[in-house]
Every structure is written in C-alpha cells, then in structure tokens.
Amino acid sequence: MASEATAPPNSPKLPSSPPPVSEATPLLEMRGIAKAFPGVQALSDVSFTLHAGEIHALVGENGAGKSTLMNILTGAVPKDAGTILLRGQPVEITDPRRAIELGIAIIHQELTLIPHLTVAQNIYLGREPHGRLPGTVDWATLNRQAEDLLARLGLDLRPTTPVAELSIAQRQMVEVAKALSLNADIIAMDEPTSALSEREVETLFGFIRQLRRQGVGLIYISHRIAEVFALADRVTVLRDGRHVGTASVQDVDEAQIINWMVGRTLSELYPKTSRPQAEVVLKVEGLRRDNSLHDISFELHRGEILGLAGLVGAGRTHVVRALFGVDPVDGGTIWLEGRPVRITSPQEAIRLGIGLVPEDRKAQGLFLGMAVRQNITMTRLHDLSRLGVIDRRRQDGLARQYVEELRIRTPGLGQRVRALSGGNQQKVVIARWLTLNPKVLLLDEPTRGIDVGAKVEIYALMSELAARGVGILMISSELPEILGVCDRILVMRGGRLVGEFDRAEATQDAIMTLATGGTRS
C-alpha cells in the first residue's frame, strides 16, 4: 500500500565524517545563565559550551543546578539572565517545543516513551506518514522509516516491538533515536545509567560513542565520576548553582573533580561527633524474600550509623521495607535489643520502636496538604487526645518542641508542609519519628533532592540522634555521603550483602567495585 516514492520526512542528518573538535564556533554556548526560585538562587552566572562531536559531562551534587541548567536549555524553565547561542546565533528557547525545533533534546531519567505503542510509533509520534485516505497512517512506510533509522544507528531493535517489552537501556536508545529523527544535534542525557545493569551501561556507552563519531554534541549528566572519565571529553562542575570549573578529562583527576563538587573539606561537610556503643540494638540473620533478598545478616549497634551502599535495584530498599514490616519475608530472624521479634506490619514495627524515613518523602512520608503541626504529631494523636478529641495545646507543645529542636524553618505550626523546602520537609518526617523515641531509624536516601546546606543539617541531626543512642541504618546512593557519615558500610548487590567496610578503610572505589560486581582487591 505504500509507494516506494514516499520519501521519509524528517530523515536525520548524520554527517559521515566527524567535524573536528575545535575551538571554532561551538555548537552551543550558554553564557551568564542565572535563575532564582523562591527562596533559592538555583543558578548564578553559569557558562557552558558544547562542540559538535563532543561528550561534555556535567557533574555536581544534587541541588548543584545541573537540572535547572538543562531545564533552561530545553525550555522547561525560563532563565532570569544570560544568553544562549546556537552555532554563534543567539536564540530564545521559550518552551520545550521550541527546543525540539532548534534540535535540542533531553533524555530524562523518567522516559517519555509510551509503553504500549511500538518503537516506530513512538519515534515518529506526531509525524506519521500519511496513508491514502485523509487522516490515515501508512503503517508500512512508518515501520520502514523506523527500520532504516535504527539500522543507521546500529540498534538491533524491531520497529514493531511494543516499547513495554524493551529494557530500560533499549528504551533510552529509542528515545535517542527519536531525538535524532527530530534532527537533534544536541542531546542531553540525565543520569542515564542510574537504573542500568553493568552490561547495559556498556551497550549504552558504545551507542553514545557512536553518536559522538556522527557529530552529535552530547551533554552527559552524572554524579558518577568513574563514568565521566570513561566516556567524556570534557567535564564541567557545578556547585551550589555556580560554575566551578571546566576541564578536559586528561587534565584533571578524580580528586580534583570531587574537590570541585564538594568545595569544602570533609570535616566541614560531615560533622561527625557520635561513637557507636558496644550494645547491639538490631540484629538480622538470614533474612530472605523470594528474588529480592538473599541471606541478609548484619548487626546494628546502639548509637551507630550504618550505611547501606549499592546500585539502584541492589535490594537496599527491600531490606528496610522488610525491617519495617511493609514487605513480608520468606525467612530469617530479627532481634531487637536481644529479643527475637516478628515484624509483620508497619504498626508492629512502630510499636517496637523502629522508624522509617522513606525514599520518596512526598508520596510516602508526608501529608503535603496538612500543617506542620499535624505532620509532626500524626503518630502520637492517641496520646494527645481525650475521648477522641485532640488537645490542641498539647499538640502544639509537642510540635513546637521538635520544630525548635530540629531547627525546622517554618513560618508557623500551621504552615502547610508542601510550602517548605526539601530539607525542612525531611526534618518534619524525622521529627514525626522522634516523637516516638525510636530505637532504630531506617533512612532511605534521606538527603535526596535537598540542597547542600540542608544536607549538612540532616547529617548533624543524624549524628546527634546517634549520640543519644539511636541506631541508624542509612541507604544512600551518594558515596561521599556514605563515607562521610557512616561508622560502618554494608555493600549490596543483587539482593545480597557482598561486603562490609569500617569507616577508616572504606573508599569510593572499593565500594563501587563491590557494588558493581568486581572483587575486593
């Protein structure tokens, strides 16, 4: 039904020979970019350049401004100041549509493909070749176009496969193929490896290198420094919304980049005052759950901060969910203060003195539309009420005590939690647990998405709690944080504990090697 004469519209331009990486007119130049959000200067005077055929890594801690910079580049967020030049020409990127027209694409961690549509339908969504009747789609031509594109990109995918059946890495490649079919020559990838296995990472890297050879300019956003050295030509570091440095990867080493990222000495960033005590507060032996947990055994001491490191999907969250009674386990024993306990529900865990600060505080940890007062006292309402009526004075007294103790910055107890900053929201979650005087606190990525200043306060708070005798189990994907805060570090991979380090002997490399499946040297 399709005539061969129908030329595929929008065939991507893939130059056969890579243009030289020169100091000539850059593909993209961002100058003096600034952006403020209410209460925080997200970016000030940031500059960034990208050449054709270059992989430019953009690194920095959470909250450093990487995402904001990319959101400005792709038109999702307007800038307050600064200019953007494409091939030397100033452009105004007013909205995401405009960015796409200009050939700028971003591949987010949350992919935008539609799972039950096919690869071809996803790539050419909105640009389907017309069939003979008005409004119809020429599916055969659509699939052939996609097949050509995938072949040119060296992707072994069938155009008719529903995206739902692809792996995450394959989906990212389809996203990239889609961007290229839109004539994108600037592609930003935001933490593309965070959910990938090691083999998938290799495949993706091979693909990215091929794109570089084809002259695409790639912005690679990551906080994994090893990846930067494996992949990038240049690296730019942002910290607290400022441009700290840009260098060719040959000219810098890991220590330099970390120094740029962190910008302060470890002792400043991680105020560590507590010492673990001898007494074991929580002991876990042989914990297992079908495919997610295998033979998990460890001890947590009173006053200890125990880190749980590993890649996303290694099973760290499963451990804390099991300990908190959210997920049932198939076997294993848990001792709390020397007594064997069975934890079959969160209620049971709370009764035993275990608290969980969940990974996604907005969805799982907070009542966003409710006031600070209610969020803090939620689990204590029983004690604060008489005949089912809440005693407001006592409720406010309890809430105020923790607002002061944790230095939660809020205009008042009646403030809705939604309006607080990420760091203060996290403190509210922690405050709720402290009202119960927990023996064990489970923290799942407690500093995700909060700015550096607030992080330091959370670290200080953790240290303070440990000094009071609380045993803390902390999951974190940020190795510097794990190294700085924890007394001991457990490493997980594939649902198993694969290693343990003392604070003194742990290094990023050693942890990463274990987490990704290497052996400890």
Next chain:
Amino acid sequence: MTTDRGARFWRRPGAGAEGRRRFIPVFILVGLGAFIALLNPTFLTPSNLITVVLQASILSIVAIGQTYVILTAGIDLSVGSLVALGGALSAGLAVKAGLGTYPAILLTLLVGVGLGAVSGLLVVKGHIPPFVATLAMMAIARGLTLVYTQGRPIAGLGADFTFLGTGDILGIPMPVWIMAVVAVLAALLLTQTRFGLYVRAIGGGGEETVRLAGVRPGVIKLLVYMLSGFMATLGGVLLAARLWSAQPNAGIGLELDAIAAAVLGGASLFGGIGGVGGTLIGALLIGVLSNGMNLLEIPSYYQQVVKGMVFVLAVLLDFATRRRPTP
C-alpha cells in the same frame, strides 16, 4: 511491504501477556455459552442466538464510544442518560414536532455530540476529573429527558423509524447491521488513523509526550467525548425504534454495562489498551450472560447482583495484571 500482520502478531517476542490476553474474553464467552447451552438447550436455537446478538448490538454501539473514552484513561458515566435522551428527542422531534424521521435522528445525534462536547470541555478546559464531569452530565441529560417527555413515554413512531429497530435485511435485524457498520468504522478509526493512534497514546501516561510531539491532547480528548455522546444517542435512537416508543427511563445503569463490556473485552481503565473487537466480545458476553440468566429463570433482581460482580472481577483482573507493582 506486505508484511503478514497476523503472523507477525504471533511471532512477536513476548507478545505474550498482552497477546494472549486478547483471547481470554473469547474463551470466557465460549465457555459461558457452552455452560448455558448445557443447562438449557434453547440457548443454541438460531432465533435465540439472533435475539442475543440483537440485544447486544445497542450495548455494543454505546460501549464502543465508551472504549474510546477509556483508552484516554477517562470514563463516560453519562451514556445511559444519553441513551434515554437520544430516544426521547428523536421520537419527540419525529412524532410531536413532525420533523420527519431522518432529520429528527440527525438533529438528535448532533445534540448527543454537543453534550459530549460539554463533558469533554469540562474535562479538558475545566480540569474536572472525567468521572465527575460525566456524572454531572448523567444527571443533566436524564433531567433534560424527563423535562422533554414530562416523564411519559413517546409512542406512535412511524414505520421508517421502527424499521431501524425491528426491520431486517437478509434476515439480519437492522440494529445488528448498524452495529456492524459502526464497529468497522470505529475499528478503522482506531487502528488506521492518526486520531486513533493519539487516542491510544494519550491514555498510557503519554499526554505530555503527545503534546511535545505537536499534537494537542485536549482536542483528542474532546473529540473522544463527542464520539461517545454520538454513540450513546445513536444507541438511544435504535432502542426507541426497537421498542416502538421512547422511554424516559431507558438506559438506566447502561453506563455500567458499557464500561463492563469494554473492560471485559480487554480495555484497561488505566488507558492505552483496548480495542473495538474486544469490546464487541465484551458486549456479547454481557448479552449472553443476561440471556442465559433469563433462560435459567434467575430473578432480575439477582441478575443485577451477578452483573455487578462480573464487572468487579473484570476490573480486578485489569488492576492485578496491568498495574506495575512498586519496587
């Protein structure tokens, strides 16, 4: 490019889950039919089978409109009331206003499209959840019907009107013909056009993606509610034609049957998945169930209970198999 789609469908790696699912409703339909036939052989007589299909045809038309809405992860609760309004308005315009059968029907269908557009605008522009917007429309359309009819049936339809409900061509009843034509057109619209592709794209969480692809998802959604309004009033016209009169209480509870037909036919309430063929099977399944319960002399009050339970089972299946568990 003469790819054999059928063959490709079977060979597709892991077409598995979703592919096999398409046949579940067929198996259930055959199983249920066999079960009823075993208990009461009357079920398999040609005249009874024609009755089943005839009864299912009006539901099918309404349910196809509903399927489009469900594909966008919406829902249209107003279809039952629009069936009543479709019957009353077309009958009233034809009999009382003397417009003539076809102008009356045409005008009625336009009103259906218009009321669908109101629901659609409430959803798209008013940002009201679909079930709330169409719940309001359900009350409004039923009220308009009662106002227009003063609560009394409208009888005295002309022969050309009743032919649409009771006549036949080549021994096949008119509603079945109309349903067949509507189904074929609706299936082509869904599978062969951009509009159909975007309907399927919007539902599975792809609204933003669709917008960035240069398509206005609001327009697609609006059209979907207009289509559902059209289908529901068309169902109402045929129902009046079949009963020789328009009943102001027609179509009460039909929205449940229509949603159930779509879900039984494999449509997902999360959107994105579903099709015309499946919905026809789903409507037939409900038709067979009703017919079977009548043949087995199950009191009509209990039939309601059974239908409700079947609906819940279908939705449970959808939720259990399609919702991704959180890690």
